[in-house]
Amino acid sequence: MKKVITYGTFDLLHYGHVNLLQRAKSLGDYLIVGLSTDEFNWNMKHKKCYFGYNERRRLLEAIRYVDLVIPEESWEQKISDVKEYKIDTFVIGDDWKGKFDFLKDYCEVVYLPRTPEISTTQIKNDLKK
Numbered sequence: 001m002k003k004v005i006t007y008g009t010f011d012l013l014h015y016g017h018v019n020l021l022q023r024a025k026s027l028g029d030y031l032i033v034g035l036s037t038d039e040f041n042w043n044m045k046h047k048k049c050y051f052g053y054n055e056r057r058r059l060l061e062a063i064r065y066v067d068l069v070i071p072e073e074s075w076e077q078k079i080s081d082v083k084e085y086k087i088d089t090f091v092i093g094d095d096w097k098g099k100f101d102f103l104k105d106y107c108e109v110v111y112l113p114r115t116p117e118i119s120t121t122q123i124k125n126d127l128k129k
């Protein structure tokens, strides 16, 4: 069984996120999502989420491409996650291109093109108009 992992906040879930998850799953048989906790988002990513961790987790678990959701609590957990879950491929959007190349010592690293013209920030800004 080929196992894939990706990480993110996935707040105000939109089709760009789903496109990423669908392509990530197509690279293997089992997809794990490291979902940024509220604390990690606030303290390390300086993101204030609209939906809390449990709501965001519930939404992700409803997506057919997602097999398991685990908490992302630190930048440093990726290597141990890859080892613990015997991951074959790490996937993330190409806005992160190069940032996780250190994982190449442990698994395949794939940066996928982002879906253009959609982001949580844009949704929030558009709703303010």
Ligand code: C2G
Residues within 6 Å of the ligand: 006, 007, 008, 009, 010, 011, 016, 017, 019, 020, 036, 045, 072, 075, 091, 092, 093, 094, 095, 096, 113, 114, 115, 116, 117, 118, 119
């Ligand atoms: N994404 C995408 N297209 C968009 C928006 C997002 O492909 N229009 C992808 C991102 O590249 C990322 C995933 O969807 O792979 C989740 O996006 P975010 O929730 O914004 O995640 P991010 O804040 O980039 O967190 O340790 C890694 C971080 O947790 C990634």
